[in-house]
Amino acid sequence: MKVTALAGGVGAARFLEGLIQAVPQDDVTVISNTGDDEEFFGLHVSPDIDIVIYTLAGAIDREKGWGLHGETYTALSALARFGYDTWFNLGDADMATHAHRTQMLRAGAALSDATRSIAAAFGLRITMLPVTDDRMRTLVDTDAGTLAFQEYFVKRRTADDVRAVRFEGADAARPAPGVLSAIAAADAVIIAPSNPVVSIGPLLAVAGVRDALRETRAPVAAISPIVGGRTIKGPADRMMAALGMRPDAAGIAAAYAGFLDVLVIDEQDAALASDVAATGVRPVIAQTVMRGPDEKRALAETVLRAVQ
Amino acid sequence: MKVTALAGGVGAARFLEGLIQAVPQDDVTVISNTGDDEEFFGLHVSPDIDIVIYTLAGAIDREKGWGLHGETYTALSALARFGYDTWFNLGDADMATHAHRTQMLRAGAALSDATRSIAAAFGLRITMLPVTDDRMRTLVDTDAGTLAFQEYFVKRRTADDVRAVRFEGADAARPAPGVLSAIAAADAVIIAPSNPVVSIGPLLAVAGVRDALRETRAPVAAISPIVGGRTIKGPADRMMAALGMRPDAAGIAAAYAGFLDVLVIDEQDAALASDVAATGVRPVIAQTVMRGPDEKRALAETVLRAVQ
Numbered sequence: 303m304k305v306t307a308l309a310g311g312v313g314a315a316r317f318l319e320g321l322i323q324a325v326p327q328d329d330v331t332v333i334s335n336t337g338d339d340e341e342f343f344g345l346h347v348s349p350d351i352d353i354v355i356y357t358l359a360g361a362i363d364r365e366k367g368w369g370l371h372g373e374t375y376t377a378l379s380a381l382a383r384f385g386y387d388t389w390f391n392l393g394d395a396d397m398a399t400h401a402h403r404t405q406m407l408r409a410g411a412a413l414s415d416a417t418r419s420i421a422a423a424f425g426l427r428i429t430m431l432p433v434t435d436d437r438m439r440t441l442v443d444t445d446a447g448t449l450a451f452q453e454y455f456v457k458r459r460t461a462d463d464v465r466a467v468r469f470e471g472a473d474a475a476r477p478a479p480g481v482l483s484a485i486a487a488a489d490a491v492i493i494a495p496s497n498p499v500v501s502i503g504p505l506l507a508v509a510g511v512r513d514a515l516r517e518t519r520a521p522v523a524a525i526s527p528i529v530g531g532r533t534i535k536g537p538a539d540r541m542m543a544a545l546g547m548r549p550d551a552a553g554i555a556a557a558y559a560g561f562l563d564v565l566v567i568d569e570q571d572a573a574l575a576s577d578v579a580a581t582g583v584r585p586v587i588a589q590t591v592m593r594g595p596d597e598k599r600a601l602a603e604t605v606l607r608a609v610q
Numbered sequence: 611m612k613v614t615a616l617a618g619g620v621g622a623a624r625f626l627e628g629l630i631q632a633v634p635q636d637d638v639t640v641i642s643n644t645g646d647d648e649e650f651f652g653l654h655v656s657p658d659i660d661i662v663i664y665t666l667a668g669a670i671d672r673e674k675g676w677g678l679h680g681e682t683y684t685a686l687s688a689l690a691r692f693g694y695d696t697w698f699n700l701g702d703a704d705m706a707t708h709a710h711r712t713q714m715l716r717a718g719a720a721l722s723d724a725t726r727s728i729a730a731a732f733g734l735r736i737t738m739l740p741v742t743d744d745r746m747r748t749l750v751d752t753d754a755g756t757l758a759f760q761e762y763f764v765k766r767r768t769a770d771d772v773r774a775v776r777f778e779g780a781d782a783a784r785p786a787p788g789v790l791s792a793i794a795a796a797d798a799v800i801i802a803p804s805n806p807v808v809s810i811g812p813l814l815a816v817a818g819v820r821d822a823l824r825e826t827r828a829p830v831a832a833i834s835p836i837v838g839g840r841t842i843k844g845p846a847d848r849m850m851a852a853l854g855m856r857p858d859a860a861g862i863a864a865a866y867a868g869f870l871d872v873l874v875i876d877e878q879d880a881a882l883a884s885d886v887a888a889t890g891v892r893p894v895i896a897q898t899v900m901r902g903p904d905e906k907r908a909l910a911e912t913v914l915r916a917v918q
Contacts, residue, residue: 343706343709343710343713344709344712344713344716345709370688372684373684374682374684374702376680376681376682376684376701376702376703376706377685377702377703377705377706377709378706379703379706380678380702380703380704380705380706380707381706381709381710383706383731383732384706384707384710384727384728384731385731386710393684394682394684394685394688394702394705395684395685395687395688396688397685397688397702397705398651398684398685398686398688398689398691398692399688399692401651401652401653401685401689402651402689402692402694404652405651405652408652419692420692423691423692423693424691
């Protein structure tokens with residue numbers, strides 16, 4: 303069973319940990335958000351790609367929930383000496399990943415080549431694809447002005463009221479090689495429990511991706527990242543409300559209506575099932591809060607059962 | 611008293627530590643070898659510039675004799691994962707320096723701009739100049755083939771027999787802004803106790819530098835890096851012998867004949883004074899082996915007295 307997942311960062315990575323327990327890695331393709339990509343100190347950083355790779359490789363710092371375990375931050379401290387902003391916490395081993403990616407890009411490789419190389423170096427056998435090899439940037443219009451996503455998310459800790467979200471460059475961006483065929487040829491497409499606006503939104507903004515989701519013969523399922531009216535992590539709930547979306551499972555269903563077949567919602571949100579169904583999406587109620595490996599695997603199996 | 615020093619790496623850095631005790635930093639210009647510059651992992655590394663800056667800033671790891679104190683090597687270990695050669699020991703804080711330099715160069719700055727920025731960030735007030743902003747590479751022809759300097763020096767630990775040393779790009783290299791005037795306008799020019807072939811040789815290979823040394827009205831003094839028939843550190847003795855030069859103080863005098871006025875030689879080499887004098891260079895006998903700060907300062911004062 304070939305499974306293609308659309309993924310953002312932390313939430314997606316946690317779900318995918320379960321998925322690769324339920325499906326052989328060789329049968330999994332992950333299409334990753336690149337709207338958060340940013341250049342720091344001359345290094346091309348792809349936060350969502352890396353958090354998925356690091357997490358699936360078991361290299362993530364589980365205490366912190368981000369970064370590599372055993373990480374040091376010597377270079378970042380040293381960069382402060384040269385007057386650089388150091389609000390984006392780049393560890394030394396993490397910088398090695400970015401240096402390698404940057405090297406490959408400067409030598410003419412595509413982001414998808416660099417991504418493949420990094421995933422392989424971390425011992426993964428999944429197919430890891432950036433949604434596009436072209437530059438795309440998620441911009442957040444806020445009361446404090448327009449911010450790049452990392453600025454909004456990390457530097458200013460999502461403190462600003464969001465007015466709009468845009469994907470600069472998305473109009474001209476072409477899907478990376480393999481993206482459309484991975485959606486078309488999958489036995490199941492799963493949208494990970496990620497922020498629909500800033501994590502999955504950039505993927506849908508790339509020409510051809512939304513059509514591919516609509517046209518694929520595979521069932522398309524999503525897991526709601528909003529449980530009991532709140533996101534597990536991150537600003538999705540506030541952001542959806544600010545943008546006039548319902549900040550709940552029904553809002554997630556509405557965001558993906560047109561191509562979504564199944565939405566897995568949490569037991570706590572059982573009362574929303576009829577609102578989800580009203581969007582034309584079949585609700586599946588399950589325990590979606592993942593605390594450990596068993597719950598991650600169980601959620602993946604629930605989703606796979608729901609689309610079979 | 612304005613002092614301009616021509617410098618290589620470790621030996622020069624140790625001498626310059628004494629010099630800045632004897633002369634205010636504002637009056638010191640250091641012209642640095644760039645023939646050893648190399649790109650590692652996409653980062654422009656200038657080993658001789660950095661060892662001088664780190665040493666004069668008191669940031670060097672004195673136990674190891676190279677690298678920054680408090681350094682970690684997390685990124686280097688992580689780079690091995692991607693298949694990179696990691697024989698060149700780049701620490702994490704050191705990489706921050708190279709990332710900053712690389713950023714500036716990519717943005718269009720000259721190596722001399724980056725060098726000034728790094729020296730200032732380390733709190734130095736000396737004028738630190740690369741001999742040239744143009745790319746120049748020291749190549750060592752050996753029995754094992756042609757090696758870039760770092761490959762010969764670090765990777766293969768100077769194990770190969772040297773047949774010739776060349777400075778690729780030196781013909782087209784122009785002196786960096788300030789280099790020729792620093793030699794012309796100095797009250798004293800000092801050639802640090804560095805390898806005459808691979809540390810000072812590249813400086814002399816840049817068009818105009820040798821002429822500036824010949825024409826300056828300032829006295830030009832050198833300190834012999836060879837004491838008792840051996841270099842304090844590095845392969846200068848073997849290299850000079852292999853290239854048909856006398857591997858002693860007289861050989862140093864001969865290498866710089868034509869522009870050198872004074873050569874400071876060690877007490878152990880007092881018997882070589884007449885051979886030095888025979889090259890037209892005035893020998894000054896002193897204790898040149900520097901063990902601590904007092905000996906470094908004393909050597910600097912000896913050299914300054916010799917040219918006054």
